[in-house]
Amino acid sequence: MNYNAKRARLSGVIYIILALMLAAIMCITFFTAISSRRENTLPEDTTPTADTSDRTDDTLPSVIPGTDNSSMAGVNPSDIVTSPSDAAVNAEPSEEETKAPSVTQPTFFMPFDGIVTKEFSGNIPVFSITMNDYRVHAGIDIEAAEGSYVKSCASGIISNIYNDDLCATCISIDHGSGYVSCYRGLSDDLPEGIVAGAAVDAGTVIGTIDDGALFEVSQPAHLHFEMTVNGEFVDPLEYLPYNAEAAAAYYGE
Numbered sequence: 265m266n267y268n269a270k271r272a273r274l275s276g277v278i279y280i281i282l283a284l285m286l287a288a289i290m291c292i293t294f295f296t297a298i299s300s301r302r303e304n305t306l307p308e309d310t311t312p313t314a315d316t317s318d319r320t321d322d323t324l325p326s327v328i329p330g331t332d333n334s335s336m337a338g339v340n341p342s343d344i345v346t347s348p349s350d351a352a353v354n355a356e357p358s359e360e361e362t363k364a365p366s367v368t369q370p371t372f373f374m375p376f377d378g379i380v381t382k383e384f385s386g387n388i389p390v391f392s393i394t395m396n397d398y399r400v401h402a403g404i405d406i407e408a409a410e411g412s413y414v415k416s417c418a419s420g421i422i423s424n425i426y427n428d429d430l431c432a433t434c435i436s437i438d439h440g441s442g443y444v445s446c447y448r449g450l451s452d453d454l455p456e457g458i459v460a461g462a463a464v465d466a467g468t469v470i471g472t473i474d475d476g477a478l479f480e481v482s483q484p485a486h487l488h489f490e491m492t493v494n495g496e497f498v499d500p501l502e503y504l505p506y507n508a509e510a511a512a513a514y515y516g517e
Contacts, residue, residue, distance in 0.1 A: 370418040370439040372503045378406040379511045384499040402497045403490030410485040412473045416464045432474045442494040449488050
């Protein structure tokens with residue numbers, strides 16, 4: 265084999281080797297690029313997304329900024345209160361808050377031991393022996409001897425003292441919480457210290473029975489006693505500890 269033939273054969277081998285190397289390099293480059301692309305591609309998120317079509321503006325997020333959300337697992341976001349103001353707005357009023365303020369009723373006593381001879385009539389007119397007509401009786405009449413002591417039926421403040429042509433001397437006592445008692449048919453000679461604005465205790469003597477009340481002068485001497493609650497006349501016997509049998513036995517009737 266001559267020199268030129270050998271050279272041509274060698275050149276062919278070299279070309280084949282170079283072609284194989286080039287092919288190998290291209291294959292390596294191709295597979296490297298494919299592998300790199302797979303590594304850089306994120307897997308598809310298969311986590312189901314929540315249906316927010318019915319979500320309202322007041323739906324709370326599942327993650328609360330500024331808190332340790334690791335402890336929020338399993339917590340319903342709708343149960344989370346984000347601020348005291350939200351709690352104050354959303355909280356239902358308690359049973360205690362919905363109740364009306366309680367009114368303290370004073371403890372009442374009889375103005376004196378006596379027999380009730382005429383009861384409260386409310387809005388029903390009853391016959392008046394003295395006036396010879398029918399009219400409502402806004403209080404009760406408690407019979408007693410002229411000059412008998414009359415006592416405050418409960419502690420309070422004397423709100424008014426006045427003289428009436430038909431009812432003689434009258435005293436009103438405010439017992440608080442809307443309760444007021446009124447004593448009509450008293451003598452104008454009042455005990456010392458019984459003046460408007462004076463505080464009295466239950467059982468304090470505020471006057472004596474007088475027989476000069478003209479609008480009931482046909483009846484025996486008695487105290488005309490009235491009570492109002494928040495300005496409305498009420499039946500005093502619903503508040504006073506009156507015992508008709510004990511009163512009758514006391515007076516021998």
